[in-house]
Amino acid sequence: MFADDIPSPPLCLHAIFIRSPYAHARIVAIDAAAALALPGAAAVLTGKDLASHVTTQRMAPAIDGLQPMDMPVLPLDAARFVGDPVAVVLAETLMAAADAAELVEITWEVLPAISSVGDASATDAALVDPALPTNRVSLQSFVTPGLDAAFARADRVVEARFGQQRQTHVPMEPRSGLAIWDNGRQHLTMRFGTQAPHPYRTAIAARLGLREWQVTVDSPEMGGGFGQKIIPLREDLCLAAAARLLRRPVRWRETRGENLTAGLQAREEVVTTRAAVAADGRILGLTCAIDADFGSWSFFPANYMARVIAMILPGPYRFKEYGYEVSVWLTNKCPSGPMRAPMAITSWVMDGTIDAIARALGLDALEVRRRNSLTPGDIPWVTATGERYNSLTPLATLEAAVGRLGYAALRAEQAGREASETLLGIGLCTVVESNTYSSAFYRDAGIPGSGHEMASIRVEPSGAVIASCGLMSSGQGYQTTLAQTAAAGLGAAVEEVQLQIGNSDTAPYGMGSRGARGASAGGGALYGAGLKLKAKVLAIAAALLDLNSADALDLRGGLVLRKVAGDWRETGLTLAQVARTAHLDPLRLLPGMEPGLHQILAYDPAGTTYTNSTHACAVEIERATGAIRILRYVAAEDCGTRINPMVVEGQTHGATAMGLSGAMLEHAAYGADGQALAGSFMDYAIARADDLPSFELLHQDVPSPSNPAGIKGMSEGGTMGGIGALMNAVNDALAQVGTRLDAQPATPVRIWTALQQANADAGRQDPASIEAPPAA
Structure with missing residues (x-):
């Protein structure tokens, strides 16, 4: 069900947001008289109208180098990006609201706009946030003690640059929702699609000055989130405040154009690496400098996404000397937030640096990876930034992927293509995906929040099992996989388990769906709760069977089994019979045992879970047009215990498709004046089915020691691997003519331009004679 399909309650009002047409402009006056005179119009609310009803958000975690930022629910003085509400x-109807919005007159004073990091860092740059001394909102650095010595003894220092363009989430369903205020109960119900119902409720209550029991978040099924639907954004807060102020339900449906330009955006960063290497390609030390474009307002700590990139950059490689500097800049663009794999560029940067090392030293790229890769004997491994890998198999996934791809044969074919009309490229990318972040990781990264998840399992008198946790699905198949983990822990038949998620009144408080934590945090919590509840079920069963202990009993598929002479035999007792006793005949329970069957468990991972995979692809590039064709695509992954292989396959396909789409096509472009240039799918390209290859998946699974079920998260690594494998394959092809792309997207036009310039640089063509590129 789409949120817009939820029937409107009686007296419901419809909302339309008026947005800034300018990248930066002072709001001189807002005249709503003509709009309010229109039949059906109910109200026009501005930032000043709502300021006394919704508090200003202050983003000021205690992080060295991070500047605090304030954000009112709507701008009070100036709009900071095109699309700023x-x-x-x-109004009474959506059409009346749209007509009224046309009649609101706003007087603007256009201000200088900052449209790039280069603009933001200029000495005379206008300030995006006048409360800050500069446009650099965050600066963090780190260095290991032996880094200088590593560079001093290096045989070679190799530099490489990587740029990722601004993208946005493109969920199938844009943001939509309904706010209902019950004035008699003084209670707010928010029917919004959100990935994290409880943190969402906490934020809504805090900003509106309500207690959490005054707010219910009822999240319907939603068509995709990808990080855009974690927290309440300003539109959500406006609807909540308007419903309370006007004492009428209020609903809103975001248009696709609004979503593309004003939802949240992500990814825009430039990373430069310097690698100190030995003559055989071994990395002795590495530095990286990151410049990230954060946009105009702070919904999240400004250091969040970029610093995670820096923290996990060493990935699957065996070096200890490392340093980074992370600069985050404000610009007059849509604000940034997490997007599926906020650290998406990481694996391309690390493996792209490996490729740069191989080219600089005249070595084979695969051999350089082998010489630097962590081996089974290195695990457990603590990285230069203090991250601990307890279960990682990067060398195994690398060998599996190149073996299936046929790496040696492709290299031989590549060498024989000098006179061909196409270039063959081979791309490898080994991913270490951080997921199910521990509370310690958030603390070390300077991110407010917890890594725990809460689960509840109860068995009703009939034997029906109700399981719940604080996650909310946006298409991951939680209703299947989480029911399976609860059933596996408890020993119930999976068809007896009903999963209830998404409602903050009925689900236990949890941290929501983000950071690829659904299976391992949510599933881990449910599995652990099931194990604890199973112990009680078996204790009751032992009493009913007149046994002294439950040591020889087990519960499988809802049947109580007993081990006799090495074989498991049915006892004739079922979970339903035990449940009836626990609920309706408590005098038969053991002395001191509480009636009922209900278990709540909080699972807080001791450390961050890490998953690894290797993505390998072969691409063909037409010299005449720059067009890419992906010939083969292999992904070998280790995601621990696979709860449901079909769901794992679907998540890998989807994540990889998202990475490939972003690397090849997507670009939330802005002009030099800060004007948004990608407001529709005519301008913002996403991959179609025929742009993508068939994915060949291999599994090298080793259970994680971080949770009893051995589960690892895995739904973001495909995005990281897709980006890295595709870009490395493109650059492997272009290296044959002496050029490369150091920034995405790898569109045919950009590849064609690079090819033409390479021809000119080689003296085969006068640069002035380069023709216009072919049509996109």
Whole structure:
């Protein structure tokens, strides 16, 4: 069900947001008189109208180098990007709201706009946030003690640059929702699609000055989130405040254009690496400098996404000397937030640096990876930044992927293509995906939050099992996989398990679906709760069977089994019979045992879970047009215990498709004046089915020691691997003519331009004679 399909309650108002057409402009005056005179118009609310009803958000975690930022629910003085909401119009019908919005007159004073990091860092740059001394909102650095010595003894220092373009989430369903205020109960119900119902409720209550029991978040099924639907954004808060102020339900449906330009955006960063290497390609030390474009407002700590990139950059490689500097800049663009794999560029940067080392030293790229890769004997491994790998198999996935791809044969074919009309490229990318972040990881990264998840399992008198946790699905198949983990822990038949998620009143408080934590945090919590509840079930069963202990009993598929002479035999007792006793005949229970069957468990991972995979692909590039064709695509992954192989396959396909789409096509482009240039799918390209290859998946699974079920998260690594494998394959092809792309997207036009320039540099063509590129 789409949120817009939820029937409107009686007296419901419809909302339309008025947005800034300018990248940076002072709001001189807002005249709503004509709009309010229109039949059906109910209200026009501005930032000043709502300021007394919704508090200003202050983003100021205690992080060295991070500047605090304040954000009112709607701008009070100036809009900071094209699409910045400055007023909300409420009317009896959607059409009336749209008509009224056209009649609101706003007087603007256009201000200088900052459209790039280069603009933001200029000495005379206008300030995006006038409360800050500069546009650099965050600066963090780190260095190991032996880094200088590593560079001093290096045979070679290799530099490489990597740029990722601004992208956005493109969920199938844009943001939509319904706010209902019950004035008699003084209670707010928010029916919004959110990935994290409880943190969402906490934020809504805090900003509106309510207690959490005054707010219910009822999240319907939603068509994709990818990080865009974790927290309440300003539109959500406006609807909540308007419903309370006007004492009427209020609903809103975001248009696709609004979603593309004003939802949240992500990914825009430039990373430069310097690798100190030995003559045989071994990495002795590495530095990276990151410049990230954060946009105009702070919904999240500004250091969040970029610093995670820096923290996990060493990935699967065996070096200890490392340093980074992370600079985050404000610009007059849509604000940034997490997007599926916020650290998506990481694996391309690390494996792209490996490729640069191989080219600089005249070595084979695969051999350089082998010489630097962590081996089974290195695990457990503590990285230069203090991250601990307890279960990682990067060398195994690398060998599996190159073996299936046929690496040696492709290299031989590549060498014989000098006179061909196409270039063959081979791309490898080994991913170490951080997921199910521990509370310690958030603390070390300077990110407010917890890594725990809460689960509840109860067995009703009939034997029906109700399981719940604090996650919310946006298409991951939680209703299947989490029911399976609960059933596996408890020993119930999976068809007896009903999963209830998404409602903050009925589900236990959890941290939501983000960071690839659904299976390992949610599933781990449910599995652990099931194990604890199973112990009680078996204790009751032992009493009913007149046994002294439950040591020889087990519960499987809802049947109580007993081990006799080495074989498991049915006892004739079922979970339903035990449940009836626990609920309705408590005098038969053991002395001191509480009636009922209900278990709540909080699972807080001791450390961050790490998953690894290797993505390998072969691409063909037409010299005449720059067009890419992916010939083969192999992904070998280790995601621990696979709860449901079909869901794992689907998540890998989807994540990899998202990475490939972003690397090849997507670009939330802005002009030099800060104008948004990608407001529709005519301008913002996403991959179609025929742009993508068939994915060949291999599994090298080793259970994680971090949780009893051995589960690892895995739904973001495909995005990281897709980006790295594709870009490395493109650059492997282009290296044959002496050029490379150091920034995405790898569109045919950009590849063609690079090819033409390479021809010119080689003296085969006068640069002035380069023709216009072919049509996109």
